[in-house]
Amino acid sequence: MKIAILGNGGREHSIAKQIRKSKKCTELYCIPGNGGTSNIAKNVDINLEKFQEIYKFVKEKKINLVIVGPEKPLVDGIVDYLEKKRVKVFGPNKFASKLEGSKIFTKKICKKYKIPTANFGIFYNKQKTLNFLKKISFPIVIKADGLASGKGVYICENLNTSIKATKEIFNGKFGRADKILVEEFLDGEEMSFFIISDGKNYKFFNTAQDHKRVGVGDKGLNTGGMGAYSPSGIINLNLKNKILKKIIEPTLKALKDKNKKFVGFLYAGLMIKDNEPYLIEYNVRMGDPECQTILPLLKSDLLDLIISCCKSKLKNKKIDWENKKSLCVVLCSNGYPSNFKKNSKICKIDKLKSRNNTLVFHAGTRIKDNIVISNGGRVLNFVSISNKFIDARKNAIKFIKKINWKNGYYRSDIGYKIINK
Ligand code: AMP
Ligand code: GLY
Numbered sequence: 001m002k003i004a005i006l007g008n009g010g011r012e013h014s015i016a017k018q019i020r021k022s023k024k025c026t027e028l029y030c031i032p033g034n035g036g037t038s039n040i041a042k043n044v045d046i047n048l049e050k051f052q053e054i055y056k057f058v059k060e061k062k063i064n065l066v067i068v069g070p071e072k073p074l075v076d077g078i079v080d081y082l083e084k085k086r087v088k089v090f091g092p093n094k095f096a097s098k099l100e101g102s103k104i105f106t107k108k109i110c111k112k113y114k115i116p117t118a119n120f121g122i123f124y125n126k127q128k129t130l131n132f133l134k135k136i137s138f139p140i141v142i143k144a145d146g147l148a149s150g151k152g153v154y155i156c157e158n159l160n161t162s163i164k165a166t167k168e169i170f171n172g173k174f175g176r177a178d179k180i181l182v183e184e185f186l187d188g189e190e191m192s193f194f195i196i197s198d199g200k201n202y203k204f205f206n207t208a209q210d211h212k213r214v215g216v217g218d219k220g221l222n223t224g225g226m227g228a229y230s231p232s233g234i235i236n237l238n239l240k241n242k243i244l245k246k247i248i249e250p251t252l253k254a255l256k257d258k259n260k261k262f263v264g265f266l267y268a269g270l271m272i273k274d275n276e277p278y279l280i281e282y283n284v285r286m287g288d289p290e291c292q293t294i295l296p297l298l299k300s301d302l303l304d305l306i307i308s309c310c311k312s313k314l315k316n317k318k319i320d321w322e323n324k325k326s327l328c329v330v331l332c333s334n335g336y337p338s339n340f341k342k343n344s345k346i347c348k349i350d351k352l353k354s355r356n357n358t359l360v361f362h363a364g365t366r367i368k369d370n371i372v373i374s375n376g377g378r379v380l381n382f383v384s385i386s387n388k389f390i391d392a393r394k395n396a397i398k399f400i401k402k403i404n405w406k407n408g409y410y411r412s413d414i415g416y417k418i419i420n421k
Contacts, residue, residue: 002027003303004058005041006048006078007069008034010330010363010381011288014295015069015302016041017361022303029061035372036362048073051081058087065090067306068264071285075101075147079263090306092264092284096255099266099282103181104145106282113250117279118271119184126170129180133162141183142166148174150212150222155185186280188273189417191232192290193243195268196305198314199261202252204240206297206321207232208290209417214337216413223337224378227414229327229389230293233421234272243270243277251282263309292361292381293326327392327415328383331400331408333364336377344407346372346379352402358384358395379408389415 001024005012013036019025020040031054033043046053048070058066066082068074068091077094098105110117118141123129133140142165144152152174154165169177194205208230214220247268255262267283267290286294295302299320308314333340346365349372354360361383364376380403384395393415400410 001025001064001303001307002029002062003065003067004029004031004044004061004063005033005037005067005069006031006054006073008032008037009069009288010361010378011286011291012069013037013361013363014292014381014383015067015286017359018295018298018302019067022301024301024303024307027061029057029063031057034362034375035365035367036360038367048078049076051076051078054078055082055085055087058082059085064088065307065310067091069285071097071100071147071283074264074284088310090264090310092262092266093260095258095260096262096264097284099251099262100284101147102145103143103281104179106279107181109251109254110279113254115247115250115279116277118186121182123180123182124178126166129166129170129182130163132182133159133166138162139185141185142169143181143183144169144174144177145179145181146175150224186271186273186278188271188278189234190280191234191270191272192228192287193232193235193248193268193270194286194290194294195248195266196309196314196319197252197262197264197266198309198312199263200312201315202248202266203314203317203319204244205265205319206230206294207235208287208293209233210287210290211411211414214411216411217416221337223332225287225289225330226332226411227327227329228287228289228293229325229392229415229418230290230297231325233418236275239272239275239277242275243268247277247279288363289328289330289381292383293328296359296383296385297322297324297326322385324385324387325389325392326383326385327389327396328381329393329396329400329410329414330363330378331380331382331403331405331410332378333374333376334407334409340377341407342373342375344374344405346374346403346405348403348405349380352399357386358382358399360399374407390419393419
C-alpha cells in the first residue's frame, strides 16, 4: 500500500516509523514531514491548508491511504474533502472534529450526556462576561472557543487577570470571537487518555502524562510539550472503566445520535481527583509528545489497525502493548517558547543510532546539504523504553548529552511525579 502522512512534528515521525515497519506499506510519503521523516519516507513540500494540492498529489501518486496527524486540517474538514473525492483517509470528519475545534460544542455535549467536567458558563458578549466575573471567586479558567495552538486557555487567579483574558479573547486575539467559556478551576492530576475508533467500535489506546510548562517542577510558560511518559502513573482498571463509561462512550453516543461517526484517535485530556475523572478537553488526534511515548510500546501492526478502522472492522482486532515504561524528553531551541533562532546545525545527531530501547524522533528539523538544521521551537524528541521510568529518563538524557547541541535546552525532571513517588 502507498501511504501519505500529513504533518511535520515528532508525532508524525513516530507514526511514520510504525507505518514503515508494517509489511503492508510499500511506499511512504510525509506531507510536509521533517528532517527525520526524510530518512524513512519521501517528504513532499505541500502546505496543509492547500487541500486541492494535497489531493492532486495523492491522485498522481495513486496513494491508497492518507493518515492525518495534526488537528488543524481535521477541524478544517480535510477528511470530508478527500472522502468526497474517494480517497481513503484515517481521521475524524469535520463534524466530529468539533470536539477539539469548539470547546463550547464539547461542553454542550457534556451537559446533555452528563459527562463529568468542570462547571461552566457560556457568555456571548464582553460586558456580560465582565459583570459575571465581578461576582465570583477565583481561581477560574477562561477559554477561547476555537483552536488556538494551546494558547486560548487562561488560568485566572484574580479579577484582573480574568478581565485581561476576556478582553483579549473578545478583541480577537485567537480569531473572531462571539462567545467565551468561563470554567470552574479543577484541582487534581492531569492524564492523557486515548482510544482508537472505527466509527462503530473503539479500543483503548493507552495513557500518558505530559509536561506542558517550560520549567522544572511544571513552572513557567506553557509550551507545546516538554516531555511525556506512558503509561500514566495514576491509571488503574477501575479508573479506566469509569473513563470509558462516563466520558468516552457517552461522547461517541452523542455523535451517533446526530448520525455522525468518529474514525481516528480520540484523546481525552482529563483531570483526575480521588480516582474520579473529569473531562478538561478533547483532541481529535494523538497527543504530541504523548504519541512518541505510546507508539514505541505498541506491539501490534499500527497500519493494520488503521486499515481496519477505515473498513469499520476494528472490533475483532487485538491491540498488544509492551509491558514497559516509556519516557520522552524534548530538546528545544534556546528561548522557546518565546523568541528563538532557527537554522542552527545539529552536528552529532547522525552518529546517534536509535537502538531498540532509545529512539530519536525529529520535530522542528530539516536537512540541508546532508546536515540536520533546527527549524522550530521543539526540535528533537528522545524516547527511551525501560522497566523503570527513572532508567528511561537517564537513557534519554544520555542521548541528549551525546549530541551536545549548544543552542538547545531540555527539562531534566520529566516524569518527576512518578519517579519521585
Ligand atoms: P489546553 O491548552 O486546552 O490543552 O489546556 C491547557 C491546560 O489548562 C490544561 O492542560 C490544564 O492544565 C489547564 N486547564 C484547562 N481547563 C482547566 C480547568 N477547568 N481546571 C484546571 N485546569 C485547567
Ligand atoms: N500534548 C498535548 C497535545 O498534544 O495537545
